[in-house]
Amino acid sequence: MISHLESWQWNKMHIKCLQLKRFKQFTDTTINFKEGLSLVVGGNNSGKSTILQALAAWQFCKTLLEIEKGRQSWVAGQKNQGIGMGIVDFTPMHLPSLAHLWTNLKSQKKDEPDGYTLKIKVVWDKPDGEERYLEIGLSLANDRLFIKTTESSIQLEEVEDADGIAIDSNVPQIAYLPPFAGVTDRETRLTPAMRGRLIGQGLSGGVIRNALFDLHEINKRERSRLREGRPKIKNSDLDFLRKNDPWEILQRTMQTIFATELRVVPFNERYHSYLKVESFKGKMTDGVFKRHANYNSRDLMVEGSGFLQWLSVYALALSPEFNVVLLDEPDAHLHMLLQQQLTNELDSVSRLMQKQVLLATHSTELIRAYDYDKVLALRDRKGKYLAEDSDKIGILAGVGAIHTPKLHALIRHKRMLIVEGPSDERFLKLLASRVGIEWPKNLVTWAWPGKASERKQLFMQLKQDIPELHAISIRDRDEESDGTVHASLIDRSNDAVTPGFIALKWRRRHIENYLLCTPAIARTANISEDIVTLFLKEKHGLALPDDTTPSDILMSIRDARGKEIMIQGATSFREAHKITRDDVAKAMEKEEVPQDIITFLTAVTKMCN
Known part of the structure; x- marks a missing residue:
């Protein structure tokens, strides 16, 4: 019997390019991306974070359009008015004012046909290889931000079936983890729609327990399905599960690197207000993790910042909800070995689950260790992948770190x-x-x-x-x-x-x-x-x-x-x-x-x- 897990590795989606007009320091720029894990590197103010923020803003606007007007609002030719909001409603990034989204803070019309003067266009390939794009325009009037679809090749039947039910396989789903996206001390059980909205708004730190809970629940259902009619799971099915199931991968990684295992506390919405995920220490012996005797499990919040940073990044990357993951300096608070281990694990996840990961970093160690042709270097408001390993020298000098x-x-x-x-x-x-x-x-x-x-x-x-x-x-x-x-x-x-x-x-x-x-x-x-x-x-x-x-x-x-x-x-x-x-x-x-x-x-x- 073939595991249902195979259906998770299929929704292959990768963003081919990002076109920006008047977004922050990028006046008119096109950035091309490769599949898999890419390091996004460059000196200070080179635009590393800005590239990720632009994609996060696109995801936020796409999500908001869907919530307010349905997925038909992504289709070109719709006669919809723009959706307006104040600065408190715009959450993908922190800004002193909405004008800071525009190059040189200038949001007024130049030669545009309408007031939507800032454009973010994402181009991708559908799973069948056919190219699609969606451009979202932004306009600023009286301190209110308006957004709408300004250009699109999406067809309505590609994102909704005849009954208006959402189809998720044809448009990128992007998760963005900004710097310092800390784990909250309490977290309620959220609906998939609310989790998607928070992730789309760049508030991923508030849904980590939900992400872990979902991975755990999927794992439980899959184990139950594989055990059905048998006293135990077949060895071949169990081996496949351990190698491919996100929860199994996450547990194995935490056990190996941090000598820590996670336990999701059963949740009943009638009695419980918050999700609880606990951790306990142990030791890996002959491939089996054994809990330390008399060790009491505790809430994951008591773990160190390096562990929580790792867990936040890794849980988000493993989530089957997203096919594109944006990580802004996730290595900033990790020591050197954990930086390299994190990159190696993310690279493995991107290959196994066919995800696209963009990781902005200043780490010279990561840059030296990673394949040069997967290093996207930003310089002079342009971005391109390195052509040979020696090109890293200039990048490392630009980063300005000690060799x-x-x-x-x-x-x-x-x-x-x-x-x-x-x-x-x-x-x-x-x-x-x-x-x-x-x-x-x-x-x-x-x-x-x-x-x-x-x-x-x-x-x-x-x-x-x-x-x-x-x-x-x-x-x-x-x-x-x-x-x-x-x-x-x-x-x-x-x-x-x-x-x-x-x-x-x-x-x-x-x-x-x-x-x-x-x-x-x-x-x-x-x-x-x-x-x-x-x-x-x-x-x-x-x-x-x-x-x-x-x-x-x-x-x-x-x-x-x-x-x-x-x-x-x-x-x-x-x-x-x-x-x-x-x-x-x-x-x-x-x-x-x-x-x-x-x-x-x-x-x-x-x-x-």
Whole structure:
């Protein structure tokens, strides 16, 4: 048996373009849109929010025309007068006066045939692929706003049947979530018409519980239908339900990301005045969410702002009532990881349910991570999708945020190497190449000169935002005793075990001690091995054995001051023979690379695999 859920993924609708005349800063502009999820980006005052507000205003006007005059008011040629309202009735956005809808606050006629001087035209394809459009005009007279259909290709039979019953599949239904659309503390049970009206008016924050209640009720009915005549739901039907049902998707996402499950309290209109949705904490184990013992569920209002922001956006996106969802900076109050997770989940929903999502954002992390050809950039009152990934550079500069590639890479790869300085990564990569070990592509190197305890704190802070983060810390032994490091390079001074964090330390005083190899230095400086031996003896009182690779090499070698010998001061090889440690690393043969280096590279490779 095929689930009724399949009928929800069908009402495919996507707005092809938006044409604006004299709407705010857009005097005469056409913006084209793609299917699926698009990021709408640009600098301050570039028009990101304005584009969404124009679509929200169109939806509001369309809804009001339907309520006041029926859907026939969407059809061209109708002899209807415009609908008038005051500023308190115009709710898609907050304005100091209605004149602020017009470019430069000028609403007077120019060359228009009537007083409807502001035009918002939306063009879309019907499910069968045939193009349709609806243009709504706005006029301002004596501080009252008037709206009416000024141009349309909609046919009456496409939106109403012979009995005047509404048909919903041929005209976009848009939901708009403006910034700071907070969840109210109480919410009554609303009729579908009232919910649609509030959403159309941009008051989506007041219907979130209704949206959750509806999703839950649909899920209950579907489960009951699939169970009919059987002791339980067939596994194949249950699997389909869990993958496609909006309520199941929402619950799974909240369980996975927030370790939280929702419970819709049964509602009876005879006894209850308000809808209640509660939350409780738990843990996902082997794919099953288990509630914490003795945890009392509580109203969702007590959850954090990030959770409520997520829930508001996600519930609206999952609602089968809408095929176009407008989100104005929904990531503004979310930390980086939640921003990326939200975008990934919305992208999945848009694909699964064939929705169009326009997400206005300032987040440089989202812009970097998302496909360039789905990034709609606004500049100079024009909008176009990026043609190649390098186009993001100009957008990021326009957004004006700090470039944080390390954090972006960590969120993506979740594998971290903490070293003392930026050049250590380059040096270790050279030695890896000498022994034929490929440096992991998913490893993000972070320079931090602090001791192990400070590095652990850094790791723990990052792990709060990146739960799956693993890290290896490697540092010099410096003045610490040889007994503080094991042959495995484990730092014995780091007693407490921290899951995901491995503290390593070189057995030799400095990382440069591992370059103390007479043949390699001689080849690098183009001098004889005797000159190298004499230099070490006279300048540093040091004699190297023939084999300098063992981990338990003589203490005189382990305790030598490798930095001074190789790169620091007048008696270093760098000053005397003009060679760098990278030069020596490049000259090393495979059999000359010390065992400690191979131990370290093996540990890193294991973590990254």
